[in-house]
Amino acid sequence: MGLSEHFLVWRLRQGDPEACRELVRRHHRGVYGYLRRLGADAAQAEDLTQETYAKAWLRIGTLRRTASLRSWLLTIARNEFLQWVRVDRPEVAMGDDLVQLPGQGPGADGELLQFESEVELRRAVVALEPALQETVALHYFQGLSLREVGAVMGVPAGTVKSRVNRALGRLRERLETKEAKHGTERAGKALARNP
Amino acid sequence: MERNELERRLHEIREPAPAPGLQARLDQGIPDSARRPEIGWGPRRIPMFAKLTATVAMLGGAAWISVMMLVGPASPPLLAAVLEPIILATEQVGAVHLVVRMLGRDGEDFSFVNLEGEMTEVDAWIEWPRMPGDPGRARVEKRDRIRQFDGTETVVYFPGRNEAYRFEASGVNLELFWPAAWVRYIQNLPTPGVEIVSHDESAGRGRLLLRERGADTTPLEPMFLGGFDRETEIEWDLKTNLLLGLKRWVYHDGQRRLFSEVVSIDYLDALSAETFKLELPDEVRWGGVKLASIDLLDLGPREVADGLFDAARRGDRERVAMLCPSPAMVDWLVDKHNRPTEILYIGEPFRAGEYAGVYVPYKVRFGSEVREYNLALRNDNPENRWVFDGGI
Numbered sequence: 001m002g003l004s005e006h007f008l009v010w011r012l013r014q015g016d017p018e019a020c021r022e023l024v025r026r027h028h029r030g031v032y033g034y035l036r037r038l039g040a041d042a043a044q045a046e047d048l049t050q051e052t053y054a055k056a057w058l059r060i061g062t063l064r065r066t067a068s069l070r071s072w073l074l075t076i077a078r079n080e081f082l083q084w085v086r087v088d089r090p091e092v093a094m095g096d097d098l099v100q101l102p103g104q105g106p107g108a109d110g111e112l113l114q115f116e117s118e119v120e121l122r123r124a125v126v127a128l129e130p131a132l133q134e135t136v137a138l139h140y141f142q143g144l145s146l147r148e149v150g151a152v153m154g155v156p157a158g159t160v161k162s163r164v165n166r167a168l169g170r171l172r173e174r175l176e177t178k179e180a181k182h183g184t185e186r187a188g189k190a191l192a193r194n195p
Numbered sequence: 196m197e198r199n200e201l202e203r204r205l206h207e208i209r210e211p212a213p214a215p216g217l218q219a220r221l222d223q224g225i226p227d228s229a230r231r232p233e234i235g236w237g238p239r240r241i242p243m244f245a246k247l248t249a250t251v252a253m254l255g256g257a258a259w260i261s262v263m264m265l266v267g268p269a270s271p272p273l274l275a276a277v278l279e280p281i282i283l284a285t286e287q288v289g290a291v292h293l294v295v296r297m298l299g300r301d302g303e304d305f306s307f308v309n310l311e312g313e314m315t316e317v318d319a320w321i322e323w324p325r326m327p328g329d330p331g332r333a334r335v336e337k338r339d340r341i342r343q344f345d346g347t348e349t350v351v352y353f354p355g356r357n358e359a360y361r362f363e364a365s366g367v368n369l370e371l372f373w374p375a376a377w378v379r380y381i382q383n384l385p386t387p388g389v390e391i392v393s394h395d396e397s398a399g400r401g402r403l404l405l406r407e408r409g410a411d412t413t414p415l416e417p418m419f420l421g422g423f424d425r426e427t428e429i430e431w432d433l434k435t436n437l438l439l440g441l442k443r444w445v446y447h448d449g450q451r452r453l454f455s456e457v458v459s460i461d462y463l464d465a466l467s468a469e470t471f472k473l474e475l476p477d478e479v480r481w482g483g484v485k486l487a488s489i490d491l492l493d494l495g496p497r498e499v500a501d502g503l504f505d506a507a508r509r510g511d512r513e514r515v516a517m518l519c520p521s522p523a524m525v526d527w528l529v530d531k532h533n534r535p536t537e538i539l540y541i542g543e544p545f546r547a548g549e550y551a552g553v554y555v556p557y558k559v560r561f562g563s564e565v566r567e568y569n570l571a572l573r574n575d576n577p578e579n580r581w582v583f584d585g586g587i
Contacts, residue, residue: 013316020225028221033210046217053221121204140205147477157477171205172196 009069012060024053027070030142031077037137038081048084052077071148074138078152124174132167139164277394277403278382281429284436285462286375290322292461293372298454310447316458319372322466332471333367342367345471352473356523358480362576374438374460381405381427392426396433404428409446423447425454437462480522484576487517492580496544496572499581500555503528503570508535519583520576528587535559544572551575552584 008026011019031052035045055076063072125136131153138149139160146164150157299312317337324331334343341352349366352359370376384407392404409423423445430440442456494502499518506514507528516525527533542556552573559566571585 013318017225021222024218024221024225028218029212030210032213032217036211042211042214046213046220049213049217050221050224054224057224057226118204118208122208125205125208136205137210140202141208141210143206145477147474151474168198168201172198172201175196175201 009063012069013063015060020057023056023069023073027073028053030070031073034074034137034142035077035081037134037141038078040081040084044084048077048080051080055080068144068148070142071144071152074142074144075152120175120178121171124171124178127174128167128170132163132170135160135163136167136171274389274391275382277401278378280436281401281431281438282375282378282382285378285438286323288323288437288462288464289325290320290463290466291372291374292459292463292466293317293319293321293374294458295319295372296456296458298452310445310452314453320466320470321367321369321372323369323373330365331369332466333365333369333372334471334473335367335372341473343471343473345473350473350475352475352479353523356480356521357476357478358482358521358523359475360482360520374441377441378429378438381429399433400439401431401433402428426451482520482522484520484578484580484582485517487578487580491517492578494581496553496555496574496581497541499572499583500544500557500570501538501541503583504535504538504541504557504559508538510534521583524583524587533561535561539565540567553581554586 008019008022012023028049032045032049035048035052036042040048052073056073059076063069125133128136134153135149138144138152139146144152146160147157149160153160295317296314297317299309299315315338317335319336320332320334322332330344330346332344332346334341336342339353339355341350341354343350343352344365344367348361348363350359350361351366384405388408390406392406393402394404395402405427407425407427409425425446426444428440428442429438431438438460440457440460443454444451445454446452503515503518506518510529510531512525512529515528516522519525519528528535537560538557539560540556540558544553544555546553550571552571552575554569554571556569557567566587569586570583572581573584574581576582
């Protein structure tokens with residue numbers, strides 16, 4: 001079992017390099033993934049992750065003991081991303097390449113349906129408008145509380161809650177439409193095989 | 196699809212992973228401890244503020260005059276002469292941010308000397324009252340708690356048990372964390388019990404080491420700072436006269452043991468309102484003293500201690516909750532794995548140190564373990580009745 005988050009914050013504030021390595025180990029994937037979700041490509045997301053940690057080392061003295069390290073890092077990452085967009089004005093499209101699952105895809109035949117269903121869900125998330133997609137990513141994929149999502153995005157927790165509700169509504173709508181369509185197709189194919 | 200099912204599936208989704216080399220690249224970017232000052236957690240700066248210039252100009256010459264060596268029993272005029280410029284300079288700042296290390300354990304009072312404890316860091320942001328009627332503001336963070344007074348109300352938060360308390364008064368003794376008050380306290384020490392061990396002014400810094408005799412606590416072992424023979428060292432900047440450091444040691448069994456030391460002091464004009472914003476988790480549990488039946492109002496501290504342990508032994512959650520304002524502690528006390536099994540001794544209440552309440556010595560069996568300690572009780576609540584405040 002690793003250090004508790006509270007104790008890790010304490011050690012970070014002491015300037016303990018071992019605690020810094022732990023901060024990297026625990027959260028670099030989350031930071032990178034969030035930057036990809038915001039629209040950075042793989043190389044740019046890696047660079048921005050490095051920038052995020054460089055800023056974190058500079059600001060470690062401002063870290064509060066009650067702070068959630070993940071939301072603190074993601075707030076820095078978001079600011080780094082927005083700064084990059086302002087200065088470099090790149091073409092960014094949120095989550096266009098985030099539909100594919102990590103890894104090699106489904107293994108046994110039995111996993112195929114689950115695989116397809118997750119790809120479908122990922123497609124549905126990517127189809128959400130940017131603010132909703134980011135809210136879903138922070139709340140569900142990154143595991144932040146509504147209040148923490150609000151802190152990262154700079155909006156009240158109540159706004160986050162309503163965005164979550166809207167996002168879930170849209171996702172359900174889209175998935176149910178797809179399922180209905182697939183159901184009709186499957187029934188059609190079955191009928192064609194066994195007329 | 197049900198909302199719960201959709202949320203479960205969303206929770207399972209993972210964002211794309213970076214290439215394997217990223218973690219190593221990030222590790223390489225971690226500054227080593229030798230570069231601390233560049234990365235924001237190093238020794239704090241002592242800014243020179245314009246408003247201090249006049250004081251420095253007036254007093255700097257006096258402090259620079261010579262290296263004085265005052266060793267021996269403290270001479271009130273000489274001690275006052277050395278300390279007064281430090282007090283004058285240090286009390287002119289509007290706010291401070293302190294980092295202090297103290298010997299102790301979680302849940303203990305600041306003046307309690309626990310020789311079995313460890314050095315624990317305390318972070319304090321203090322804004323001194325600016326005018327009559329201004330109560331000042333304070334935020335004090337210790338490993339186990341945050342105590343904050345924003346000028347209107349005090350919130351105490353315990354991250355370990357995710358529990359908070361709120362009350363409309365200042366819950367922080369500002370003088371405990373105000374450098375000018377420390378020096379004033381030393382200046383006002385009764386001289387018969389104080390000896391100047393060394394006094395040195397060189398390399399831009401003044402240092403004064405004092406030895407104080409502890410108050411007689413026989414037949415009991417000393418428990419609080421005032422009961423120990425102790426030494427105090429203060430260090431100040433000879434140009435600005437600002438206090439730079441303070442260290443205190445206690446003597447026990449002939450051994451000198453560090454009790455507290457200042458790690459850093461930031462002298463500031465003011466603190467931002469942001470400093471006093473305490474964001475608590477959504478699911479925080481609020482504790483507090485409940486309205487009690489009449490019979491509880493008349494109980495003395497010893498009866499409350501006995502009643503608390505007895506109710507916990509019987510698993511009477513309702514009764515425990517009336518005597519203990521901490522929901523997490525109530526849970527713990529009535530849990531069948533933790534609850535007391537036998538009350539062996541409840542002693543006479545006593546007051547000690549700076550603590551606003553009383554201590555009640557107890558010896559209670561918890562399963563196979565016998566605990567012998569002091570239960571802390573306080574009655575500074577709207578009902579003025581004694582309730583649990585720590586010590587288990």
